[in-house]
Structures are given as C-alpha cells and as structure tokens.
Amino acid sequence: MRASPLSPVILCLLAASVACAPSAVAPAPTLAPTLAPDLGKRVVALHGVVTSAHPLASEAGLAILRQGGNAVDAAVAAAFAVGVVEPNMSGVGGSGAMLMWQQRSRRADYLDFYAAQPTAAFAAAGITGPASDVPLRNAGVPGEVAGLLAAHERFGTLPLATVLAPAIRVAEEGFPLYQVLGEMVERDTVRLGRDAVARALFWRGDTLKVPGDRIVNPELAMVMRRIATQGRAGFYEGETARAVVERMNAGGHPVRLSDFAAYQPVWKRPLCTTYRADVVLSAPPPQGGMQLVHSLKLLEPYDLRSVGLPTRSAEAFDIFTSALRVGQAGTRGSDDPRWTVVPARGAVSSSYAAVRHNLVGTGRAADTASTGAAIEHDAASSPAACAPFEPYGEARVAIAGGFEAERAVPAEHAAGGETTHISVVDAEGNAVAVTVTNSSVFGNRAGVLGFFLNDSGISFFRAADLARADAPAWRTRISTIAPTLVVNDRGVRMVVGSPGGGRIPFAMM
Numbered sequence: 380m381r382a383s384p385l386s387p388v389i390l391c392l393l394a395a396s397v398a399c400a401p402s403a404v405a406p407a408p409t410l411a412p413t414l415a416p417d418l419g420k421r422v423v424a425l426h427g428v429v430t431s432a433h434p435l436a437s438e439a440g441l442a443i444l445r446q447g448g449n450a451v452d453a454a455v456a457a458a459f460a461v462g463v464v465e466p467n468m469s470g471v472g473g474s475g476a477m478l479m480w481q482q483r484s485r486r487a488d489y490l491d492f493y494a495a496q497p498t499a500a501f502a503a504a505g506i507t508g509p510a511s512d513v514p515l516r517n518a519g520v521p522g523e524v525a526g527l528l529a530a531h532e533r534f535g536t537l538p539l540a541t542v543l544a545p546a547i548r549v550a551e552e553g554f555p556l557y558q559v560l561g562e563m564v565e566r567d568t569v570r571l572g573r574d575a576v577a578r579a580l581f582w583r584g585d586t587l588k589v590p591g592d593r594i595v596n597p598e599l600a601m602v603m604r605r606i607a608t609q610g611r612a613g614f615y616e617g618e619t620a621r622a623v624v625e626r627m628n629a630g631g632h633p634v635r636l637s638d639f640a641a642y643q644p645v646w647k648r649p650l651c652t653t654y655r656a657d658v659v660l661s662a663p664p665p666q667g668g669m670q671l672v673h674s675l676k677l678l679e680p681y682d683l684r685s686v687g688l689p690t691r692s693a694e695a696f697d698i699f700t701s702a703l704r705v706g707q708a709g710t711r712g713s714d715d716p717r718w719t720v721v722p723a724r725g726a727v728s729s730s731y732a733a734v735r736h737n738l739v740g741t742g743r744a745a746d747t748a749s750t751g752a753a754i755e756h757d758a759a760s761s762p763a764a765c766a767p768f769e770p771y772g773e774a775r776v777a778i779a780g781g782f783e784a785e786r787a788v789p790a791e792h793a794a795g796g797e798t799t800h801i802s803v804v805d806a807e808g809n810a811v812a813v814t815v816t817n818s819s820v821f822g823n824r825a826g827v828l829g830f831f832l833n834d835s836g837i838s839f840f841r842a843a844d845l846a847r848a849d850a851p852a853w854r855t856r857i858s859t860i861a862p863t864l865v866v867n868d869r870g871v872r873m874v875v876g877s878p879g880g881g882r883i884p885f886a887m888m
Contacts, residue, residue: 426806429453432468432799432878435554436461439545440803443537450803451479451534452542454811455527457801459546459603462523462830463596464554466580467563467820468799468878470830471602471614472521472623475798475815476666477530478649478862482808482870487660487768488533491645492526493858494519494818494835497638504633515630517836518823521623523815524606524614526644530811543607550603550829553595556581561590563820576826599829615639619828626827649864651770652727653762654679657872660864663771664721667859673753674706676732677739698740705738708748722774725757798860800876810871812862814878 422428427450429440440457448456454477462470469475474493480486496519506516531539564571564581571577580596581588588594605613613619620639627634649660650668654675661668678698686695710726725731731753738749754774761770798816822833865873 427453428802428804429457430802431457431461433461433464433557435464435549436801439549440801442545443542444805446537446541448537448542448805449535449807450805450809450811451530452537453805454801454803454813455531455535456542456545457803458523458527458813458815459543460549461799461801462815463546463550463599465560465799466831467560467817468797469523469815469817471524471599471606472822472827472830472832473523473815473817474519474521474833474835475523475526475813476662476858476860476862477526477811477813478660478662478864479530479534480660480808480810480864480866480871481534482810485767485870487649487864487866489647489649489663489862490526490530491647491663491666492522492529494522494833495638495642496520496836497634497641500633500635500638506633513631514834515627515632515823515825515832517834518627518630518632518634518825518832519835520634520638520642521614521833522642522644525611525642528606528611529644529646539610540607543603547600547603547607550596550600553593556588556590556592556594558590561588567821567824570824571821574824574826576829576831577821577824580826580829596829602828602830615642623827623832626825627832630823630825648769648771650723650727651761651765651768652676652729653764654865656867658762658764658768658866660768660770660866661727662861662863664716664723665858667861668863669710669721669723669726670706670859671861671863672727673710673732674702676727676729677702677706677736679732680736681740694740697742701739701741701744704744704748705735708750710753716774720754720774722754722757723771724761724773725753725755725759728753728756728759729762730759731756798878800862800878802874802876804871804874808870810864810874812864812874812876814860814862814876816860 427441427444429437429444431437431440436457439460440453443453443456458469458475459471461468462473476492477490479488479490481488528539531542535542564577565587568587571581576598580594583592602614602619605617605619607613609617616636616639620636624634624636624639647663650663650672651661652659652672652675659672659675661672681698683695683698686692686698689696689699715721716723731751734756735749735751738745757774797820798814800812800814803811803813816835817831817833818835822831825832860876862876863874864871865875
C-alpha cells in the first residue's frame, strides 16, 4: 500500500486501504510525508492522500492532486492506473462502486457501477441454461468505465484527458512484474495460457516472465486514449465496444452492441448510521455495507480499548469475532433491492443491534448464528445525525414477482474473489472511497484489447429467469465490497475499503 503525501491526513497502513483525517487543513502542500513513530505504521501528510495497492496507482492520483485536481479526479486517475498494474484485480473490463464526500456541501453520494447482464439479449437468444455451462456467459457488460466517467463528469474539475494521462503512460512505458502478480499468473497458467492477451502480457515465448521483467500494454493504452478523447463513447461504442462484443459472442454470450450503449451506472443514497459521536456512511444493497455496519453497531457498547486488542486479549477476541459472525448472519438477506425486499435500514439500526447484542461476547462460539429479523426494524427512523445525508430508505420491491430459484454462488467465489480499493482525501477535505473488481482473479481469464473481462455474473445469474425479456438488466445479487466514510461535524475522519472477496467486511473491521 502506498501513501501519497498531500493533505490533512494520517494514513493508516492496514490490511484495508484507510485514510484517517484530523480536522485541521493546512494551507500549502508538503511534498514529503512524515513518519510518526508514536503512531506505528502510519504516514502523516498535510494536504492530501491517495492510498492504493500499488505505488504507481497512488502516484497517478498524487500527480492529479498536484495539478490542482480534487479527490474525485485523483480517485478516477488512480482507478484507471490500478487496472493497468493490477489486471488480476480490476480494470476497464470490470465493475465497482464509489462513495464520494463533498466537504463544502457536506454531501455524500454513492455510485454503483457493477457489470450488468442484458436480460433481453438472453431472452432473444433463447438461452435458458446455467451460466456455468458456458463460462463467458458469466461476464456482464463492464461498468467501471461508465462509473468512473460519471463520477468525473459530476464532480471532477480537470479535463478527462489530463486525468487519464498517468494511467496511459504506465500502460505505454510498462512496469516491472512484481511477485504477487507473478504468483497469481503462475497459479493460473492452465486457463491464462489459453488466452492471447494473457500470453502477450505475461509470457516470453513459451516461458513465463519472472519478477522484474517489464509488462507493457500498448493495446490497453490505446483503449484509454479513446476514452480520454471520446469519453463514454470511446468505450461503449465504436472499435472498443465491437471488439468486446465479438469476444463475448465468440464465448457464447448473447450481448449486443446496443447493450453496451445502454449501460448506465446507478446513483444511490448511502446507508447511514451513527457510531458513538460519528456518522458512518457505507454501501447500500446489494453491496456489503449492511454486514459491515451491523457488525460495527454490535461493537458499539464495548470499550475495546480497555478490554485490549483482539490479538492480545481473549475477551476482546471473543467480542470482536462474535460481532463479525453475528453481523454476517444477520444480513444474509442482502440481494438486489429492485427484486427482493432488503431491509437495509433495519439492518444498520440501533434497535436491531440491541436485540442481537446478547449474541456477542458470550465466551463461546455457538454452532449456528441467528439470522435475525431486520425487517422488523426497517420502519424505525434513521438517527437524527443521518438526516442531512438523505440516507437509504425503507425496503421496497420495485418489480413484482421477484426472482425464482437461483443458482448458488460457488464457495470459492464467495470467499476468494478479489478486488482492489483506493482511498483519497484532498486539500479541501473532499474524500472518495472507490472499490473496483474483476469479481474473480483475472475475471473470466478472457482478454480483449489488453484487459480482462469480469465474471460478475457468477453472483447474479438466475437460470430460471433467463427468458424474462421484460426484466431490467441484471446486476449482481450480492457483493461484499463496502466503500465507507466516517464523518463528524468537521468533515471526514476516515475513508476505508478493502480487497478480499467474501472477507472484505471482516478485513475492514
């Protein structure tokens, strides 16, 4: 994880990507971070911070802050760049979500840009078999480009070409293959070795590249150049869209060019609750904020500082792990709220946490954990401190009938699918938490124009409903990503998110 030195921020270098900000905003940039020995693994910066899983992605965001861009500009730059250097985790063929804070207006906005499965295309093609029969049918229309561009259009300040320039440069000039990426390629050589894009990137003839060898991606650079000059049309129409549709069609997916052109990210309101004196804003369904925030509410009554760190105190370990376990069990009903009643407001409420508090810190791990009844608390009013943020409201079903029986999500995807996260705070106190993903490592292991296609459909493909041409494009039925902000009356205190597949909420806690 790499901190970029610019803002009123203490960066906490943890498993999750976290930026923690004190209240004061200094007037001029300091370009060298200060290590704070009394704070352990932290970096103190005076005017802004960008964290990501690769230094080149963080440097991309930092370059944009130095040019006068704001937090959204920097987050978009870092997200495009991290897709170049972490193609296993994310990229322009993937999905994601972004939570943004505007300090001047004290407003938070959530943008869901998960890949979408074009329902009508499946119906028109008469496809009714499960996705696992034809792996590329698990790919959805990629949402990352549309989401990043929508956020930039609404809140960005620098020209799009300026924001994409660092990522384009990294793709053109290349970067050294590093150990983690090399190991992931080596573990997946059977499937990746059949893909021309993967072989061009990671092989030298019949031999795998080794750490230190350069990874250069001119095709991806060209894709991003089209985006930089043409905007959304540079990806969802024209040459790039045709190439992706042809690749998906060749793999048995019925997607059409019109499905690409029709894709839209979805603006939502964040979940909101309080944790003691702070307000917590997190991902609404079908993303994973419910689980994260319910677990946090279960911990609220405890003075964990006095009990001790979980790694040093058996009592603290019991409290912490049981809160995570009960939090997961109590939010198992997360799903696409367009189709299913999802009582997210009830799940993050104080009243729901209160009735489940007796399951936490009991000193023993029961064989089962109660799923609870969050719906009974969904009508409760949100905390008064959440009112200014227009939080996510009561559960409702927008489409009658819902889905029929669904295919279970494979265990390896639920536990081991990967993502990457970026946290940004700028000199004005604006902040962004953005999590982007291919769903599984390297997604479908199917490359096109230098990037890999997602397999997000693995978690929303419902074979019994393939013929429902009247349905809107499906999006994932559940995702554990949970970009989150903690704010108080002065502004943002913490920006947090994490990779980790099914373990993301646990990593963030």
